[in-house]
Amino acid sequence: MTEFNFLETGKRTIEIEREAVDLLLNHLNETFIHACELLMQCKGRIIVTGMGKSGHIGNKIAATLASTGSPAFFVHPGEASHGDLGMFTGQDVVLAISNSGETSEVVTILPLIKRMGAPLISITSNPDSTLARTADINLHVPIEREACPLNLAPTSSTTAQLVLGDALAIALLEARGFSAEDFAISHPGGSLGRRLLLRVEDIMHSGDDIPRVTLSTPIREALMEITRKRLGMTAVTDDKGVLQGIFTDGDLRRTLDQEIDLKHTAIVDVMTVGCTTVKAHALAAEALKVMQERKINALLVTDEQGVPIGALNMHDMLKAGVI
Template sequence: MSEFDFIASAQRTISMERDAVDSLLARLDQHFSRACQTLLDCKARIVVTGMGKSGHIGRKMAATLASTGSPAFFVHPGEASHGDMGMITREDVVIALSNSGNTAELVTLLPLIKRLGVPMISITGNPDSTLARAAVANLHTGVEMEACPLNLAPTSSTTTALVMGDALAIAMLEARGFSAEDFAFSHPGGALGRRLLLLVDDIMHAGERMPMVTPDTRLRDALLEMTRKGLGLTGVADESGSLIGIFTDGDLRRTLDHSVDIHSASIASVMTPRAKTVAQGALAAEALKVMEDAKINGLFVVDDAGKPVGALNMHDLLRAGVV
């Protein structure tokens, strides 16, 4: 038996699914706008339903909608006929997925959905199907041929349905003005939650733990301050308490290269002026970006008046799981 060309098979599949997704662009019309407005007007939840592979896509769609500001959940159409229909209220909106548009389990629910007066959006591969005709808006996701060479296994059709669902979710996200902070409240666990919810105030070294000296402090004493506070840096503040500079471990190496006398030199003569800062109340992820962009390992947190209220370094961000 000759060796099978796996790469060629994968390339054909990807090309077919890519072309199927490209075809959706020309189908975005008033039906998509109507579907979006219907979802935006929904006073309760978005109920997504579908059988088989469409059901798997529907579960993902419901999860994406819910995590981007549009409360949604999935109901299996078979279970809906045996009690779960009670999960749907008159204030909801239904999204029904079916490639044929004539799936029996979904068609069975149509009279019940109509009696409740619940608007239904259909995502089908057949715009003339039973579901499409019953919907307030039908999103046509049909494909000429599945990526499956037998044209049997749902492949290209499930991909187009998945992409259309993402298009709906992102349109809703943008229309609602959904922010990164809103997203974080739906994802409080793990690194994502930490990056989007943790503030610099939560991890900064404040009060007596913040390394700070005055401009006339001798370099030797500034080094002692750095050692005591353990951040690898110290700030330099003037009489009004405003931050006028910073001195770091890197500055120390450069200072020693110039044979500066650490016992007599003042910190003002060797500090780096105009230190990088981040505003109090900023996300820890913002502090990380400032550090990465400037290629530094620490910075100060300042209040609205520009006065330092805390300091943090890369190790603090690592311990907090932001990095």
Template sequence: MTSDQNFIEIGRRTIQIEKDAIEALLPRIGEDFSQACRLMLECRGRIVVVGMGKSGHIARKISATLASTGTPAFYVHPGEASHGDMGMITADDVVLAISNSGETAEVVTLLPLFKRMGAAVISMTGKSLSTLAQAAEVNLNTGVDKEACPLDLAPTSSTTTQLVMGDALAIALLEARGFTAEDFAFSHPGGALGRRLLLKVQDVMHEGNRIPMVKKGTRLGEALLEMTRKGLGMTSIIDDNNVVIGIFTDGDLRRALDHGVDPHNTTIDDVMTIKCTTITPEILAAEALKIMDDRKINALICVDENRHAVGAINMHDLLKAGVV
């Protein structure tokens, strides 16, 4: 029976073997890698990634990584390509074919077709003299001395090096294209980064009669009722021309009560914060969050060019929108 210590030793041994395999890739990143990057960067179509079995799973991941980092790419199953899916590939595409042996029948069968249509082929193999490596315009060597599998059979170290090489290609292309965080967000609109970089204040702010607002001269007690009705923990204060001249928050209320202020006999003018921080609806919600963090405040009034209140937003709104 395997002991707990044996499990730990096996796990560590596996990681060490795969770590060694990755380190062996470093001296192989040279002219072949640069040529592969150049072919992919200059591709007028898309990067078509193919692979069978475990290499096929890696191929799917590499194609997804490329596509999400600015290099249009998709995966084609070699078996399906032989039964109609070759129609998805054009002469303007670049094929990235992955096979550790370089002799995978389903992949090798497609090579004459790629050549006939004029699509450039980049191979990722563990054997530089294999059929696939020899037929490709450029071969990326992802060979390993041994698999982490003790039988040296199950693809483990070899699929790890394939995955790492794919990431190296994707990141090299990302930097060459000048791919930005905002570009990434457009590829991931449903993710946290997409929300942070694409969402604007106007998309989440409270508008119209949902904006907490009182006129100057209003008694503090009435202002508190407005804050309670609108539920944002603050109210804006406007003058006779509807220009925002101040803000009053829950924090201001606590400070006022600490000083013995009578809510029934005090006007909002005496306790409001004048020259308050405001924002415009067009800024990113992430910018509003930074302003709140920097100023140590929990709510903001949104104004137009005439400092008329057009919206209001608080930290809870940003939390709900997934910006925080």
């Protein structure tokens, strides 16, 4: 077998496709704005269609739109000619993808789309094609060459189509003010859903499981409380139960360095005052971010009066799948 330089071919392919994306970036203009505005105004669904490789790209674009706040689905143009046009309404916006703009299955359904009054956006590399001329808005994807050495297999063209579809989806996402919680509603399964839907109250320790001592508690007794509750810290409250501070494993190490009498010294003398807390309704992912930014391993959860109602640590985050 003749030795072949796979690495060189792979790098050349990536370079050609990167050039296609750079060309698209420099070519993007106000037409993109008009397309986004039309999609934002859509009262029905965004219906994406395309044949062959462009169809595969269209399927992915529809999925990305749907998961980021812009209801969308894909319809195969061949199936549309045999009944699936019944899924189209005048309230929808059609996004048709064809590199040449002359794909017969797509061109065949154009008069019917126009007849029902659905706005049409096209993505094509040929601005003079039937599809581009029929569309209300044509998004031109300039392609100088495919990465295929025969200049035949859709490679650069489909990469650019996909990037343009992502650009549309993310522009709409930001314009709608689509939040992480909105995203979670469309992604309830797996670790992503857990990270975005779980709240602190869902995973925190509460009731008698909260490590808690009062200001006058000797350090030794506070250590016993930390050991019993196994969270690496304890809340320190006043006589009314309001949080005054926290004592952690780190505080213990610093205390030992000072050779303080653990039996007789009150926890108030060595605790950390004004500790970081979260609310029970906060997202677990937000609490994790606080812990990472503050470089701490545990958090106390307080109510509006500052009374501890929960506690959690990194192990709880890991167990819940938030990390």
